[in-house]
Amino acid sequence: MKHLRTVNDVMTHAVISVDSGAPVHDIVETMRRWGFSSLPVLSAEGRVVGVVSEADLLIKVEGTDTSHTVTAGQMMTVPPVTVPKDATIAGAARLMAKGHFKRLPVVDREGRLVGVVSRGDLLKIYLRPDADIAEELRDMLTARLIPSGTAIVHVHVDHGVVRLEGEVADAALADVLVRVARSVPGVVDVTSLLHSRVAA
Missing domain, CATH: 3.10.580.10 (CBS-domain)
Known part of the structure; x- marks a missing residue:
């Protein structure tokens, strides 16, 4: 869309x-x-x-x-x-x-x-379908912001509220992903359940 x-x-x-x-x-x-x-x-x-x-x-x-x-x-x-x-x-x-x-x-x-x-x-x-918002955000994350292996992120959208779940390389990247999600038109709020990888 x-x-x-x-x-x-x-x-x-x-x-x-x-x-x-x-x-x-x-x-x-x-x-x-x-x-x-x-x-x-x-x-x-x-x-x-x-x-x-x-x-x-x-x-x-x-x-x-x-x-x-x-x-x-x-x-x-x-x-x-x-x-x-x-x-x-x-x-x-x-x-x-x-x-x-x-x-x-x-x-x-x-x-x-x-x-x-x-x-x-x-x-x-703010009338955009949740599926439309989720599609755009996934495209942004996979194409430009998540280099291979640095993060595994799942995107969920409900009535414009984005929930990010998964694992990222560090807390700084998690903050970047939240800011990116907030920039998508139609997003009302963002909840982050991202966690940083624990070094072996």
Whole structure:
């Protein structure tokens, strides 16, 4: 099954946006229709040049009837806070938490809009099947982290809680394996029953 690692793995690919020339009336109607509190503003080339939010609308057009004269380009917040599609899920979560964002535009290397990621999207990793988590962790341990003969590790996953059992060469390696297990998306907690080999 697919390993969830980057924003591209969990983002919503169908995105509602407006161009910089969109008037207030159209912006409000689009927000109402789709239930969004903010929208990315795009250039003619599809690059994200700003974000217009309900707060922008309330502050910048308060008390005036400018719904057909003020545009998204005049009201939008710049520079826009975006996240690259290849950003890690953890990195996107930190950015979202730091700025108190509910959703962020996702861009490619040229800054073109390719999707949007929300808090709910990032939480999808905690819905991963236990078998998926166990498969990814076993692949990581056997392919990269356990040289032949240095450890015998059994992986069990129940509702996102990982249990590691087995024998490792030393306590330092056991600590490394626990840190690796915690880094796998969808892991809620890790219990280690690993023990070090006793020298003969």
